[in-house]
Amino acid sequence: MAQLTMVQALNKAIADEMERDSSVFCLGEDISDKDGGFGGAFAVTRGLYEKFGEERVLNTPISEILISGAAIGAAMVGSRPIADLQYGDFIFCMMDQLCNQAAKMCYMSGGQVKVPMVLRAPVGATQRGAQHAQSLEGFFTRVPGLKVICPATPYDAVGLLKTAIRDDNPVIVFEHKKLYGGKRVEAGAIAPVGEVPDKEYTIDFGKAEIKREGTDITIVANLLMMYRAMEAASHLEKEGISCEVIDPRTLVPFDFDTVIKSVKKTGRLMIVHEDTYSNGWGAEISAYVAEHAIYYLDAPIVRVTTYDTPIPFSPVLEDYVIPSTERIIESVRQLMDS
């Protein structure tokens, strides 16, 4: 058992897979630490150059169409690329390659080709302004052909990233900047350290984890918001409100069974995410439950999300638009009263 930060866990998963399978390689901007390079904007790929050499830890130009296109092409003919985005927001620069190419290639070709690639994209607001702050999950949970995962703990990071690398489909991994740990400490960062078994393991996609059992309300929350939901649940317990907190861990595929089972027990559903309110990934969860399990609900399905604005730079405003533990607590109280 090792105690690892998210950055260490992600690094371990990549290193293990590169060790295991010589077709795995990394590419992205500043990902190598050769000759004093960054080893990734958040240092996730540090040390890999030394272990695996320049060819498998490939620094690219600032060129997101190239990064994504190169990953797709390489994946189509036998490689297993892990592409890196410095900030998730830059994903729009490669949107065609992801949505029109990677996602559709297998289907359009009638199953001739597969695209086993991973794209890692940091999300979350950290006082950098609107172009370095977005939570982007909902753009991709609507693209058939893509898988979308959101590991929030070091344990999950290792298990899910390994599964992603071994998956034969394009997988987008959203990681939260405030969970990374490591040298860059952002205001309000949590940087969880968690146990990671030495023994090799993977985690299947589509299996949510009940982080905390409860009876009054089901809270589904990912990434940083999972931690805030847990904190809120602790507080609310003192008020006699028992929250069940579920981390879906993967958004596509999504473990609706676990959520619906929980809703059957609690009768109340709240979704908490840093993604936008309108058509955030929670909209789909809410709509799905309203379609398939509405009769188990005793109250409205509530979404506690970032407000529908570009993320403001001002720390005061940024803190306001992103769901805080207090906002979650208050929202639960209101929902329990309704």
Add this chain to the structure above:
Amino acid sequence: MAQLTMVQALNKAIADEMERDSSVFCLGEDISDKDGGFGGAFAVTRGLYEKFGEERVLNTPISEILISGAAIGAAMVGSRPIADLQYGDFIFCMMDQLCNQAAKMCYMSGGQVKVPMVLRAPVGATQRGAQHAQSLEGFFTRVPGLKVICPATPYDAVGLLKTAIRDDNPVIVFEHKKLYGGKRVEAGAIAPVGEVPDKEYTIDFGKAEIKREGTDITIVANLLMMYRAMEAASHLEKEGISCEVIDPRTLVPFDFDTVIKSVKKTGRLMIVHEDTYSNGWGAEISAYVAEHAIYYLDAPIVRVTTYDTPIPFSPVLEDYVIPSTERIIESVRQLMDS
């Protein structure tokens, strides 16, 4: 009163506005019919070159970043560009300019600059395969700073497009290929012809239209699906099921009031769209109602949508994945039974 097709109506709206305001201009691939050019992939911009000259009907290279960037830049300093996409699917090639630039510019600048631009994007499946078929609304209903409209009738096309051109924000107009009319007749096209007053008018955003009143179920549907929903409603009437059909007309802003008022009356809500099931724009409508009006519901909120696949080319499969009138009818029956 003139009887116009969608293509004629859109053309009229653009021509009128170009006449009225010299800062309005069009740009896009093959939009000019100078020297035998197409006048737009669907002939919407035909004849404008002759009226307004080369400078205001600007053929661009095949270069979507340029088209969008040029529109944004021009809009920031006093022009009112109308940009054209040949097929909506190519929107991913300009995604950064739309989502990171156009949408955020006003907010990030603290209100210094506005971006009064229109982007017209044809959607819908017409036997061209997965990269020429998507309905993309749900990608943009989640981007704060953008407005999203979907005119389905010639009357609405004129009124809404004029409003879009005069709006000081970036507006994306989704038009349906099977509604256009004109020279290219696609299999299964409807090509409505409708009355358009000679007198100038505009239609405010955020005002849904009740296309048909009913008491048993509320059906919200846009573009081609609005017509199929209307057809389904006619059939269902004979079975004694009274459908209220609402065309939201604009998705951002969305007229939740009209929908909720209708749901209060009918107790049942169905959303029909050609957009994907998962996180399609209907997910938001469903989730919103589940959050704000759940107690008025007597049944699950059902979404009848394109199945979650890249759009298959095969006409048999394409017809199967897109909601048909029959599928809508069957879904209503099931919902009425539930």
Add this chain to the structure above:
Amino acid sequence: MEAKMLLEMYEQMDLIRTYEETLYYLFLEGIMPGSIHQSHGQEACAVGMLYGLRKTDYMASTHRPAGHDIAKGVSVKDMMCEMFGKEDGCCKGRGGAMHTGDITVGAIPANAIVGGNIPISTGIGLSLKMQKRDDVVVCFFGDGASNEGAFHEGLNGAAIWKLPVIFVCENNLYGASTSIKNTLNIEDIALRADSYGMPGEVVDGNDVLAVYAAAQRAITRARKGEGPTLLELKTYRIAGHSRSDGCAYRDDVEEAEWFARDPIELLKNKILKEKIADEQILADIHEKNEQIVNEAVDYAIEAKEPSVDDVLLNVYWEGD
């Protein structure tokens, strides 16, 4: 040796033309779904570039893929079935006219996003290099595509990593209805190679032997690990951009000049002049091609439709 090659080239070019003309008539008859972009007039580009390539070499095409596919060895029957959206199509009817291909012969299923196949070809080249294979990628695109960001990023990547990719710009003077005069401020797209420190070459795209010679130079370079090349093949599409296009934007003089340089006629004249074959032999070749295409049509019309029960198949990979 050269004689054999010329006749094989002729056979392929004629097959492409026969195939595409047949498609055109099927559209006119109204029995074929969707649309098509014919490569009519550009057959020398496809055949000259791909003649003699290995099955393990790759080819990446565009919305106008039929010529490239046939020259790379995709079965006409599989393609025809695809055109009709049938289950026996090369893409099981899921792809359609703009996505045909067959990975087993190295024809990457085609890409309908202008420029979209360029960075992907760079990626294929990258993997080939990492795998230490000496195979190459031939990536086709048009003059119009050379204005896309994907072109810029894809070529730059291939250049800095010295990848075995041959970038082939078929400059047919128009992107849809728009003349290159309005979209490019330069004479030769090949010049853009300089931006990436890569060799660029202008080639007569209607002369299949000129194309072949340039292709061999670039392929040899690529196989030796010396990196990519940009070839600009000057050519002309005889048919419209797509099935509904009457080419009102082109002037008669220009058309006449280019039509007089029909690549199939040019090759035919050479074959006849050099007495490599006589008219009869060429007529036999054509007849054989017609038969291939007609059989494909007959088969495809009768072939079975995909089952709607399988509609979700291959949204995700089903396992090797």
Add this chain to the structure above:
Amino acid sequence: MEAKMLLEMYEQMDLIRTYEETLYYLFLEGIMPGSIHQSHGQEACAVGMLYGLRKTDYMASTHRPAGHDIAKGVSVKDMMCEMFGKEDGCCKGRGGAMHTGDITVGAIPANAIVGGNIPISTGIGLSLKMQKRDDVVVCFFGDGASNEGAFHEGLNGAAIWKLPVIFVCENNLYGASTSIKNTLNIEDIALRADSYGMPGEVVDGNDVLAVYAAAQRAITRARKGEGPTLLELKTYRIAGHSRSDGCAYRDDVEEAEWFARDPIELLKNKILKEKIADEQILADIHEKNEQIVNEAVDYAIEAKEPSVDDVLLNVYWEGD
């Protein structure tokens, strides 16, 4: 006349340096939110390009905007307030370090997407031309940005439409930690101008007068309606890429060589050598700049935070 210009240039360059160094200390003290990308060492690029421009001319900047903003005339106080996220900031605290600007002096609020400002600048140029204004746009970006698709598409558009845009590539040899040796297969980015049929020029970016001279040539051309120019300013950033970067990826010899060519020192030497001013006058200038910056800091620290009640304001335009 030249004397006045040189002193004003010196004053601006010193102000930029003073402002950015102060920011750096504020970060070290831990009282400033977010991050910053300093233009330390590149001040001659900003000032040489923008000196003497009209307010009605536009300037479009990047994640590293402070120098450009100051040289275009944005108030240091407004920028400092923005850095603290205050309501009095040039972007009302909504933008932050990577989005500063002031449209009223022609400084387009900066763009943090590498290359993102390039096609937008083309659009501004397009509108200027349509409005028949003889104003110009100066668009800054880095060596790294020249590998983005947005660069390619933006420059091509400006070239074919002959727009009044000056594209300025500040080649500081690195994109973040990555050397241009690994991202470009060519020596000079200016060469890329050829792809668009636009003039390109390599300039010593640390010599403010060389930059100014090249700027004037390009601006004159643009104002006359002769179209865009690509200028490549060879320069070096003295500070790290962002506040947390120690530049471990650069070698000492390279650093020493470039540090010896600090643009402010070069200008200072010239001024002293040509006896345009003495040490004391330059010290006074610096002192005045320190005062401006310090006053801005004091003001910004005390300035009021934006109200959360206004958080939705300007998601959409609120009316003129």
